[in-house]
Amino acid sequence: MIGGITALLVCQLAGEVLVRLLNLPVPGPVIGMVLLFLALAARRRAAPEELGRTADGLLSNLGLLFVPAGVGVVLHLPLLARDWAPLSLAVLAGTLAAIALTGRIAQALLRKNPG
C-alpha cells in the first residue's frame, strides 16, 4: 500500500512540477495521471498489483473525497439563489443533450466496427 501511494504521489509531484515549469493550463494531478499512464504503457505489462490495489481502494471511495469541497456550497448560497435558473437548466438540459449527442455519434462511428 505504501508503494502504491508513493507511486501516485511521485507522479502527482512530477505533474505539479511540470505544470509550473512549462506554465501548463492543466491541473498538476491530470499531468500526473498522464505520466502514470505512460509509465504503465511503457512497461507493456499488467499494472503492478500493489499499485492496482491502492488505486482501486482510492477510486472505490472516490465519492467521499468530493464531500469536503461539496460542503463549500454553504459559501455560495446567495449565488445559487440568484443564478438557480441557468444552473439547473445547464445541469439538466446540458447533460441530457450531451448524452444524446455522444450516444448517437458513438453508435454511428462504431457501426463500422462491430464489437
Place this chain on the structure above:
Amino acid sequence: MNELADIWVYLAREPLAALAATLVAWLVAVRIHDACGQHPLTNPVLIAVALLASGLLAAGIPYRDYFAGAQFVHFLLGPATVALAVPLYRQIALVRRSAAAAVAAVVTGGAFAAAAGVAIALSLSAAPEVTASLAPRSVTTPVAMGIAEAIGGLPSLTAVVVILSGIVGAALGPLVLDLLKVRDWRARGLAMGTAAHGIGTARALSVNATAGAFSGLAMGLNALATALLLPLLWRLLAG
C-alpha cells in the same frame, strides 16, 4: 457550563471533529444509498454534503473552520486523480479496437457538453464565475475543480454542479438513450462516461460490463481532453 465551552473551543480548533464528522456523514449517506437499492437519486455524495452543510449552517460553524479538518480527505483527490490512470490502462487493452471511434465521440460530446453549459449560462446572463464553474461540468470532480480554478470559476460550486450533472445523467441518461434507439452497449457507455463521469460510470457498470468499461474509458478521455483544451480555449475566447 464553562467546561462545555472549553470542549466546544477544543473541538472547533482541532481538525479531529470535522474529519470525523465527514467520515460519519459519508457512512450514513452510503447506508441510505444502499437502503434505497442504490437508486441514483440517493447519491451518497449529495446526501453527505447536504448533511454536513445543514450541520454547519445550524451550528454557525464557518466553512473555513470545517475545511481545516476536512482538508485531509480533500487532499486525497490529487492522488485519486492520478490513480484514474490505472483503470484507463486496464481498459485501453480491452477497447483498443474501438479506440479511434471512442476518442472521436468522446471529444465531440465533451466539447458539446462544455459549450452547452456555457451557452445556457450566458443566455440566461449568469454571473461570470457561475459560467466558468459550469464549463467543466461533465468532467470528473477533481479534474473539474482544477479546471474551474484555472479559468476563474469557483471550485466548490463546480463540485456541486458536477455531482448534480452526474446524478441527472445516471438517473435520466438511459431513458434518453432508449428514446434515441442507441442500443450499442459501447455507445451507451461512452455517452454516460462523457456526460456523467464517475456517477454515470457506476450506473453503467451496474447494468452491463461492456457499457461500464467504455464509460470508464470515456470518463478518463473526457477528463484529459477537457483539462488540456478547455483552459486554452477559455483563454482564447475570453481574452
